[in-house]
Amino acid sequence: MSLSKGKILPLSSNGSEDDALMKIFVGYDSREDIAFEVCCHSILKRSSIPVEITPIKQTYLRNIGLYWREKSQLESTEFSFTRFLTPYLANYQGWAMFVDCDFLYLADIKELRDLIDDKYAIMCVQHDYTPKETTKMDGAVQTVYPRKNWSSMVLYNCGHPKNSVLTPDTVNKESGAFLHRFQWLEDHEIGSIPFVWNFLEGHNKVVENDPATFPKAIHYTRGGPWFDAWKNCEFADLWLNEMEEYLKETKKEIAN
Numbered sequence: 001m002s003l004s005k006g007k008i009l010p011l012s013s014n015g016s017e018d019d020a021l022m023k024i025f026v027g028y029d030s031r032e033d034i035a036f037e038v039c040c041h042s043i044l045k046r047s048s049i050p051v052e053i054t055p056i057k058q059t060y061l062r063n064i065g066l067y068w069r070e071k072s073q074l075e076s077t078e079f080s081f082t083r084f085l086t087p088y089l090a091n092y093q094g095w096a097m098f099v100d101c102d103f104l105y106l107a108d109i110k111e112l113r114d115l116i117d118d119k120y121a122i123m124c125v126q127h128d129y130t131p132k133e134t135t136k137m138d139g140a141v142q143t144v145y146p147r148k149n150w151s152s153m154v155l156y157n158c159g160h161p162k163n164s165v166l167t168p169d170t171v172n173k174e175s176g177a178f179l180h181r182f183q184w185l186e187d188h189e190i191g192s193i194p195f196v197w198n199f200l201e202g203h204n205k206v207v208e209n210d211p212a213t214f215p216k217a218i219h220y221t222r223g224g225p226w227f228d229a230w231k232n233c234e235f236a237d238l239w240l241n242e243m244e245e246y247l248k249e250t251k252k253e254i255a256n
């Protein structure tokens, strides 16, 4: 796909497993371009391993014939369904991460990669929650369903035989329930990641003096500071600081 962002191999590269490229696909929504940019910035800035980030853009996927699904009212973002093309886009090889654009990373992505266990088909944070809001972001309808938010950050074992189900055909035709609840998998094929890697703003809480509750990736699932309505949400300052830094660096790049 076009427009990949990446970090080239570190100078200390010695061909070890630590130097293997981590493929990351980030959901792109044209109403949240800045959120996408800041999310990518937060990953790349902290990563000690080489990373390749590819946006999942619906218009692009439609243009190249991988996505033809009719739009529905239930889709709250442009990547509601296209996210499930991740294993296909990674050529069904190795591990790849999908993440929504409304995340802010505070930790090295290597720490997350180190949790990968090949016995699973996918790994994710297994939230158990029902949102209080009935609308999200810019007024789109918030739907409630089991495994809500599990699909917002998923490590896919792309070469796992079970994931070969996720062809473009399946992604275009299957129901939201089938896809978002991972119904092509048995429960034991879904690995668990600590919640701090998909820390839901407004839901998960930091417990003082308990580092196991300190967020490593904040998910502004209700809407983040890039929307007027959420300017004062929890952790807004962290996102705004990251945005300032991103904008400064972009300006510098343009000036050079």
Ligand SMILES: [Mn+2]
Pocket (backbone or CB within 6 Å): 100, 101, 102, 152, 219, 220, 221
């Ligand atoms: Mn989200």
